[in-house]
Amino acid sequence: MNDTPIKPKAAERMKIPRQAMDARNAVARSASFAEVNLGFVEQVAMMEARRCLDCKDAKCVGGCPVAIDIPAFIDRVAVGDFAGAADVLLRDNALPGISGRVCPQEKQCEAKCIRGNKGGDPVAIGYLERFVADWAREHGDRRLCPPPKCEKKAENVAIVGSGPAGLTAAGELAKRGYGVTVFEALHEAGGVLVYGIPEFRLPKSIVRGEVESLQKLGVEIETNVVIGRTYTIDQLLGEMGFSAVFIANGAGLPMFLNIPGENLKGVYSANEYLTRINLMKAYDPNSSTPVMRAKEVVVVGGGNTAMDAVRVARRLGAERAMLVYRRSRAEMPARIEEVLHAEEEGIIFEMLADPAEILGDDGGWVRAVRCVRVQLGEPDASGRRKPTRIAGSEFEIPCQIVISALGTRANPLLTQTTPDLKTNQWGYIVTDENGMTSKGGVFAGGDIVRGAATVILAMGDGKKTAGAIDRYLSLNRRPT
Numbered sequence: 092m093n094d095t096p097i098k099p100k101a102a103e104r105m106k107i108p109r110q111a112m113d114a115r116n117a118v119a120r121s122a123s124f125a126e127v128n129l130g131f132v133e134q135v136a137m138m139e140a141r142r143c144l145d146c147k148d149a150k151c152v153g154g155c156p157v158a159i160d161i162p163a164f165i166d167r168v169a170v171g172d173f174a175g176a177a178d179v180l181l182r183d184n185a186l187p188g189i190s191g192r193v194c195p196q197e198k199q200c201e202a203k204c205i206r207g208n209k210g211g212d213p214v215a216i217g218y219l220e221r222f223v224a225d226w227a228r229e230h231g232d233r234r235l236c237p238p239p240k241c242e243k244k245a246e247n248v249a250i251v252g253s254g255p256a257g258l259t260a261a262g263e264l265a266k267r268g269y270g271v272t273v274f275e276a277l278h279e280a281g282g283v284l285v286y287g288i289p290e291f292r293l294p295k296s297i298v299r300g301e302v303e304s305l306q307k308l309g310v311e312i313e314t315n316v317v318i319g320r321t322y323t324i325d326q327l328l329g330e331m332g333f334s335a336v337f338i339a340n341g342a343g344l345p346m347f348l349n350i351p352g353e354n355l356k357g358v359y360s361a362n363e364y365l366t367r368i369n370l371m372k373a374y375d376p377n378s379s380t381p382v383m384r385a386k387e388v389v390v391v392g393g394g395n396t397a398m399d400a401v402r403v404a405r406r407l408g409a410e411r412a413m414l415v416y417r418r419s420r421a422e423m424p425a426r427i428e429e430v431l432h433a434e435e436e437g438i439i440f441e442m443l444a445d446p447a448e449i450l451g452d453d454g455g456w457v458r459a460v461r462c463v464r465v466q467l468g469e470p471d472a473s474g475r476r477k478p479t480r481i482a483g484s485e486f487e488i489p490c491q492i493v494i495s496a497l498g499t500r501a502n503p504l505l506t507q508t509t510p511d512l513k514t515n516q517w518g519y520i521v522t523d524e525n526g527m528t529s530k531g532g533v534f535a536g537g538d539i540v541r542g543a544a545t546v547i548l549a550m551g552d553g554k555k556t557a558g559a560i561d562r563y564l565s566l567n568r569r570p571t
């Protein structure tokens with residue numbers, strides 16, 4: 092592509108409005124699993140890129156946990172050099188098609204964008220990242236990871252879990268010349284990206300494509316292997332010959348409501364519900380995975396998981412798919428775009444309501460949720476205003492399915508079989524600032540260290556810890 096400096100002057104760039112991304116029609120999409128956002132076309136991407144001020148002290152980069160050179164890749168988009176943009180982007184991020192779709196940019200890079208902080212809308216960095224990743228994939232001459240430049244190292248590294256933390260670390264270590272094997276408990280690689288986040292937000296072909304790029308780089312992925320059951324960490328470091336281990340097994344153990352009626356038929360954890368539908372394809376009539384469908388579905392929670400579960404329920408035919416949350420809309424941790432999309436799709440938001448009991452019929456099936464109204468008081472330890480129940484304000488919501496999406500915590504399987512691995516009071520693995528655990532040669536990152544967080548923070552941990560593993564192995568290497 093030509094490299095002509097066609098970017099307008101800063102004052103003119105400030106006049107360009109933020110470009111909107113087209114989305115599928117809300118009525119049509121609420122009965123379909125096709126991707127909601129349609130992406131930028133080339134001209135729109137170039138127009139959006141020209142809004143960037145190319146700041147000398149680009150604050151956006153500091154807001155990105157994997158430190159993408161944002162002004163450099165946007166500069167290439169602005170002049171139509173999409174291959175050049177891909178080269179810059181892929182240097183720092185092995186999973187751009189994923190992070191460009193699900194990263195909460197409004198709280199990360201875009202929150203720091205100087206253009207946004209001058210009073211206008213920030214540059215749509217996430218939309219541009221997605222555009223470049225998709226362009227690179229569609230123009231197969233771009234590999235999603237640059238080929239390794241350094242010599243092959245003698246050591247092999249084992250990675251536990253193939254979510255964004257594990258995959259990012261795998262790519263970084265393979266680029267440095269290490270042999271890398273990822274052990275994944277499920278039958279498909281991707282972690283939450285494949286079993287949690289639905290197809291209409293993140294098509295599985297995108298995840299598969301980015302995983303395949305890592306495999307082309309030499310990363311081996313062994314699925315259906317549960318570390319702590321199939322092999323222990325000590326076996327990986329001992330008889331299996333790995334020189335270091337990176338634990339990135341996430342925090343996939345669901346939390347429950349702990350209210351009467353939770354054992355009724357028709358109650359799901361969001362984890363089980365979404366896994367059946369996303370990973371096991373229960374939405375596909377040809378799939379053998381069963382999942383309940385109902386006219387009235389209540390999802391309890393206010394995060395991304397709750398939003399995904401309620402939008403999936405709508406797509407499975409719920410006439411009234413309702414989100415019940417015990418705080419107000421302002422406190423909802425879900426991404427803003429997902430909240431807006433859910434509203435457009437007809438999701439009902441029942442805010443400031445706390446479920447007290449799930450009510451059943453004579454056959455043991457869910458028939459309603461009994462809730463109590465709450466009011467918000469002073470902020471609690473999480474910094475959010477604490478809900479307190481209002482006496483005498485009980486009401487019932489008729490429904491046939493209740494899905495609890497209250498968050499997840501650490502699964503103790505792996506840590507219980509590795510007694511010398513220090514954990515905190517919630518069962519998360521304790522590490523130093525480089526991801527090093529209490530056990531020699533063992534590192535950890537992502538949700539298993541932070542608690543349930545975000546894709547980009549997990550990727551940031553993977554990248555940082557890969558560097559620490561490289562330093563650790565270099566220091567311990569005997570001269571030949």
Ligand SMILES: Cc1cc2nc3c(=O)[nH]c(=O)nc-3n(C[C@H](O)[C@H](O)[C@H](O)COP(=O)(O)OP(=O)(O)OC[C@H]3O[C@@H](n4cnc5c(N)ncnc54)[C@H](O)[C@@H]3O)c2cc1C
Nearest residue numbers: 252254255256276282283287318341537538544545546549
């Ligand atoms: C439904 C849902 C929607 C979300 N939406 C968003 C979003 O839009 N944006 C965002 O930024 N974040 C979102 N998140 C959060 C984000 O997905 C997580 O923070 C992120 O995936 C954590 O990455 P991870 O690599 O630490 O772990 P995970 O993605 O959880 O991956 C861990 C992997 O390890 C495997 N594993 C577990 N135990 C073992 C074992 N013993 N042996 C081998 N393998 C094992 C698991 O099967 C899994 O594949 C969402 C989470 C959920 C549940």
Ligand code: SF4
Nearest residue numbers: 143144146151204205
């Ligand atoms: S802070 Fe915003 S305007 Fe400045 S370089 Fe980054 S994206 Fe561009």
